Amino acid sequence: MAGSSFIFNSKRIPAAFIASVILFLLTQAVIVHAPGFWKFCYFFSYPSSGDKLRMESQLRLMPADSTVKKVFLIGSSEVREDYDADLLNKVFAEKGMSFYNFGLSGYGSPLEMLYVKSEIAAHKPDVVVYMPYIGSFYPEGDFDVINTLRSYFHPSMIPYLQRHLGSASVFKKEMAVIYLDHLWSQMSPLYKYRDQMQLILTASARNTLGLERRAEPLRFAYEVNQHPTYFVAEILKEKGAKFQKSAMTGLNQELFAHLADGFREKGIGLIVVSGPPNPLIKETFAKELNDEYQIFLTAQAKKRGFVFVPEVQLPVFDIKEFIDFTHFNVVGRTRFTRYFAEVFAAVLRK
Amino acid sequence: MLFNSLQFLLFFLVVYGLYLVLPHRKQNRMLLVASCVFYGAWDWRFLSLIFISAGIDYWCALRIESSADKKIRKIFVTLSIVTNLGILGFFKYYDFFISSLQALLANFGVVFEPRLLHVVLPVGISFYTFQAMSYTLDVYRRRLNAARDFPDFMLYVTFFPQLVAGPIERASHLLPQVLSPRKVTLENFYSGSYLIFWGLFQKVFIADNLAKIVEPIFDAPGPYNGGQVLVGMYAFAFQILCDFSGYSNIARGLGKLMGFDIMVNFNLPYFSMNPQDFWRRWHISLSTWLKDYLYIPLGGNRLGTLLTYRNLMLVMVLGGLWHGAKWTFVVWGAYHGLLLIAHRLALPWIEKIPHPKTKLDVYARIIAKMVGMFHLVSLGWIFFRAESLTQAGEMLNALFLNFSITPEIYFAGLSFLFFAGILIAVQCWQYVLADLTVILRAPVWFRAAFYTLCYYLIVIFGVTNGRQFIYFQF
Numbered sequence: 129m130a131g132s133s134f135i136f137n138s139k140r141i142p143a144a145f146i147a148s149v150i151l152f153l154l155t156q157a158v159i160v161h162a163p164g165f166w167k168f169c170y171f172f173s174y175p176s177s178g179d180k181l182r183m184e185s186q187l188r189l190m191p192a193d194s195t196v197k198k199v200f201l202i203g204s205s206e207v208r209e210d211y212d213a214d215l216l217n218k219v220f221a222e223k224g225m226s227f228y229n230f231g232l233s234g235y236g237s238p239l240e241m242l243y244v245k246s247e248i249a250a251h252k253p254d255v256v257v258y259m260p261y262i263g264s265f266y267p268e269g270d271f272d273v274i275n276t277l278r279s280y281f282h283p284s285m286i287p288y289l290q291r292h293l294g295s296a297s298v299f300k301k302e303m304a305v306i307y308l309d310h311l312w313s314q315m316s317p318l319y320k321y322r323d324q325m326q327l328i329l330t331a332s333a334r335n336t337l338g339l340e341r342r343a344e345p346l347r348f349a350y351e352v353n354q355h356p357t358y359f360v361a362e363i364l365k366e367k368g369a370k371f372q373k374s375a376m377t378g379l380n381q382e383l384f385a386h387l388a389d390g391f392r393e394k395g396i397g398l399i400v401v402s403g404p405p406n407p408l409i410k411e412t413f414a415k416e417l418n419d420e421y422q423i424f425l426t427a428q429a430k431k432r433g434f435v436f437v438p439e440v441q442l443p444v445f446d447i448k449e450f451i452d453f454t455h456f457n458v459v460g461r462t463r464f465t466r467y468f469a470e471v472f473a474a475v476l477r478k
Numbered sequence: 479m480l481f482n483s484l485q486f487l488l489f490f491l492v493v494y495g496l497y498l499v500l501p502h503r504k505q506n507r508m509l510l511v512a513s514c515v516f517y518g519a520w521d522w523r524f525l526s527l528i529f530i531s532a533g534i535d536y537w538c539a540l541r542i543e544s545s546a547d548k549k550i551r552k553i554f555v556t557l558s559i560v561t562n563l564g565i566l567g568f569f570k571y572y573d574f575f576i577s578s579l580q581a582l583l584a585n586f587g588v589v590f591e592p593r594l595l596h597v598v599l600p601v602g603i604s605f606y607t608f609q610a611m612s613y614t615l616d617v618y619r620r621r622l623n624a625a626r627d628f629p630d631f632m633l634y635v636t637f638f639p640q641l642v643a644g645p646i647e648r649a650s651h652l653l654p655q656v657l658s659p660r661k662v663t664l665e666n667f668y669s670g671s672y673l674i675f676w677g678l679f680q681k682v683f684i685a686d687n688l689a690k691i692v693e694p695i696f697d698a699p700g701p702y703n704g705g706q707v708l709v710g711m712y713a714f715a716f717q718i719l720c721d722f723s724g725y726s727n728i729a730r731g732l733g734k735l736m737g738f739d740i741m742v743n744f745n746l747p748y749f750s751m752n753p754q755d756f757w758r759r760w761h762i763s764l765s766t767w768l769k770d771y772l773y774i775p776l777g778g779n780r781l782g783t784l785l786t787y788r789n790l791m792l793v794m795v796l797g798g799l800w801h802g803a804k805w806t807f808v809v810w811g812a813y814h815g816l817l818l819i820a821h822r823l824a825l826p827w828i829e830k831i832p833h834p835k836t837k838l839d840v841y842a843r844i845i846a847k848m849v850g851m852f853h854l855v856s857l858g859w860i861f862f863r864a865e866s867l868t869q870a871g872e873m874l875n876a877l878f879l880n881f882s883i884t885p886e887i888y889f890a891g892l893s894f895l896f897f898a899g900i901l902i903a904v905q906c907w908q909y910v911l912a913d914l915t916v917i918l919r920a921p922v923w924f925r926a927a928f929y930t931l932c933y934y935l936i937v938i939f940g941v942t943n944g945r946q947f948i949y950f951q952f
Contacts, residue, residue, distance in 0.1 A: 140664055144922045145671075148929035155930065305484065318937050325938045333892070339885050 204236025238383035243280035261403030292379035370412035398434035524600035558614035574803030602642035613649035645763035660737030670734030677727030686941035688717035704881030751847035791815035
């Protein structure tokens with residue numbers, strides 16, 4: 129045996145180290161139970177980069193009042209930008225309903241919604257409104273599932289990944305980092321949101337020093353419409369193959385069915401709304417793909433008993449109402465939100 | 479394989495686990511293999527280069543020791559020096575000297591278009607060549623016996639904690655530790671763990687965050703604002719200190735865990751009061767190497783004033799060039815040479831200044847000297863960091879002639895204080911108590927609170943995308 133095996137027979141314990149670890153975990157536990165912390169985070173966070181943190185902040189700050197019906201809007205950034213939750217809350221205030229916008233940057237795929245489900249489950253929503261778009265099921269050419277899992281991983285995804293993408297996909301080197309990251313995130317909420325914490329603290333410092341003024345939380349990430357040349361360039365670049373069928377399509381279709389069944393079993397109402405597209409986006413992919421996507425959701429709605437609002441039922445939106453191919457600007461958002469309010473009211477009446 | 483990477487953590491856990499259970503001789507063999515794996519992870523092609531360089535040094539040292547003939551001893555020490563400097567010169571300076579020659583000849587209208595080789599610079603070459611050279615030089619000077627076991631000698635050259643960015647260990651200090659059984663004590667384990675922790679904190683919290691302030695300033699094409707240059711200068715001064723001393727601390731910590739004592743490479747350099755003091759505190763392994771193997775053999779300060787100045791300038795210019803094949807490093811070295819000369823010139827006048835009468839005067843004078851010296855050193859960093867002499871000139875011009883503070887510069891300054899503040903506080907404490915291990919001697923409650931604060935800062939602000947250490951490029 130080399131040297132001395134002091135580690136095994138020493139009586140001196142590293143008290144400062146042990147105390148510091150306990151202090152670190154305890155102080156975090158105190159911090160994350162303080163409503164003020166989540167209010168601070170939500171106020172100074174940024175839509176898009178801070179979506180996950182903003183979702184948890186809203187969940188943590190949710191009042192415990194069980195008489196108010198909770199409606200969670202979930203999906204991609206399209207949900208974040210297209211729904212005005214404040215407007216919906218005004219419209220349905222007298223009906224005792226509260227709307228929460230949990231749109232997260234990404235593709236809004238059922239794979240990502242599995243992560244969302246793990247986060248919202250404990251808060252028992254009454255209704256979930258899910259708004260996918262074609263990219264949620266038919267990924268873009270440069271799609272890499274690793275990038276999605278880096279942001280939205282949950283262990284329950286592993287069997288689905290294995291089944292549809294092969295066993296190698298869950299044993300990749302990059303997945304080891306994702307698993308470790310998930311483990312640390314469970315132990316330390318500050319670690320989970322470390323990237324956003326930096327931005328939040330910087331925004332707070334700049335606000336305090338008068339370098340920026342923030343009167344209320346930022347709600348939307350995109351404000352300026354893309355220049356028309358952007359759309360021309362994108363259409364030329366995509367050559368009609370922006371979205372494609374792949375192994376991810378099968379994975380997301382299976383996960384969608386699993387999610388829908390899960391909501392039904394828990395007595396949570398599900399409304400699926402087909403994401404309103406910019407007319408120009410139709411020029412970037414094959415029409416047959418969109419038809420297949422709509423047929424799939426229609427069939428699932430019949431089989432699983434949820435409300436589906438297909439694309440044909442949506443009002444026609446002008447390209448001027450969009451920031452880009454998928455996100456509304458303030459004009460489009462207001463019109464779409466009012467339309468959705470009517471649909472929701474109609475569903476309530478049934 | 480960066481120290482601040484998951485890959486290195488897994489590597490070291492395996493190495494350390496084996497280290498604890500193996501006997502001495504097998505420990506050495508295992509460490510040699512581990513060091514080869516560590517270096518090979520950077521670029522396996524250059525493993526052969528280290529073996530060739532170290533092999534020649536090992537053989538030369540044996541020939542030197544076995545011969546009583548001065549001429550033969552000189553031949554072999556020259557062979558060792560030429561091999562090491564030849565390898566270093568080829569890989570590091572070939573393109574630089576050829577391009578510089580081309581530019582010089584162009585000034586005289588001579589067209590010279592040589593083929594540049596764009597040689598890949600092997601990681602750590604500046605460090606291990608100097609470390610290996612010091613061995614043969616010490617054997618030549620009869621300060622050291624030649625090693626008789628090639629694998630043990632190879633371990634001295636390639637010991638992974640200090641292989642790629644120092645400290646440049648002397649054979650008389652490290653080789654006996656390789657050759658003798660080492661004791662792994664609890665105290666070493668704790669102090670080693672603390673050094674690793676503090677080194678990682680310096681790197682991922684301080685240095686890499688200060689880099690985010692430095693890069694937009696130094697990587698911008700100009701024109702520059704003086705306030706912006708000032709903040710960038712301060713931020714780089716602490717970035718390079720924390721990056722390099724952080725690495726050295728991790729190296730020392732890893733060594734301590736295994737019972738090795740690796741030399742201190744930084745001793746509160748920004749608390750120095752004059753240029754000579756600075757070079758006794760900054761990159762100590764390099765400055766002592768240059769003193770022992772270049773400055774003193776050139777005559778040191780024994781050959782009169784002018785030759786002393788010549789020796790100082792030559793050593794500092796070569797020290798600057800050691801850092802990299804760019805004229806900015808040469809100018810940086812020359813600048814420090816000028817500071818050392820100026821200090822010597824000013825000494826007679828300095829000694830005539832009346833002694834301070836009160837304690838306040840004493841402290842005020844000390845602080846004034848430190849602040850003054852810090853600023854002189856920081857001005858030099860502008861050359862060190864700048865992409866070209868032109869950029870350095872423009873920045874200095876802005877600093878002195880185009881100075882203003884905008885809200886954004888003010889915010890960058892505050893950010894600098896936020897990231898560097900904790901280091902400044904700790905180092906003030908270390909300086910006042912003249913003890914680099916003050917944190918380890920603090921009460922348990924203080925250390926617990928300090929570590930907790932560091933955890934929060936690392937978790938929230940730590941840069942974890944594996945930014946390379948600055949000195950790896952040397």
